[in-house]
Amino acid sequence: MGYHRAGFEVVGVDNQVQKNYPFEFIKMDAFEALERFGPHFDAIHASPPCQGYSVMRNLGWHREIDYPLLIEPVRKKLETLGLPYVIENVMGAKLDANYLCGAMFNLEFYRHRLFETNFFWLSPGHPKHTFEQGMPGSPKPRAVYTGRRLKYPNHWRLGSNAMGIDWMNKKELTQAIPPAYTEYLGKVLQLQTKKNPHVYRVGVL
DSSP states (O other): OHHHHTTOEEEEEESSOOTTOOSEEEESOHHHHHHHHGGGSSEEEEEOOOTTTSGGGGSHHHHTOOOOOOHHHHHHHHHHHTSOEEEEEOTTSOOSOEEEOGGGGTOSOOOOEEEEESSOOOOOOOOOOOSOBOTTSSBOOOOEEOSSSEEOTTHHHHHHHHHTOOSOOHHHHTTOOOHHHHHHHHHHHHTTOOSSOEEEEEEOO
16 A cells, blocks of 8 residues: 555465455466566565564474575576565664654654665664553554453454555554555655666565
8 A cells, every 4th residue: 555655556475365455466476477477577575575574483383383585586586687675574683774653753652664775765763662652563552351361352452553554454453564664664665766667566465
């Protein structure tokens, strides 16, 4: 959505059907899509799966799972295309990258994300964090005591509203990039393209 707001035509790619995706969508392996369609676009945003790079992988139920580490092969493929590109991932990823935070855009969440590019850009100033971080990226709501435990009703909706995303379900939202981030990068990316721009998004969104 952010690239769309920045003036791009967006085409999404994922190896799983994304029924709530708001733009043109192609179900296909990311590497196959880059091979077949990459040269026909003006810029590419790739979000390789983050689970293998996240600190969450150190939790007991994740340690035995062999998550794919695709940043390096994705980067190599993007470099061969010679197009402006963005690679996004979590803070634990091995990226030569700047990061963005919701507080930089006066939003009520943090959700730090790394963005590696092959073009120059500067992140906004990073304000001090001033509120408790909740999940999935918003302040914790008031709890409701049910007599047995505390509940946080519709907690994920707070994150949805804070990020300005109303087309995703709860599971999809956990993987979402806040549109403010990609809109900011998209405006920088506009300077890298000379004709009517398109963005080809690959990876898990």
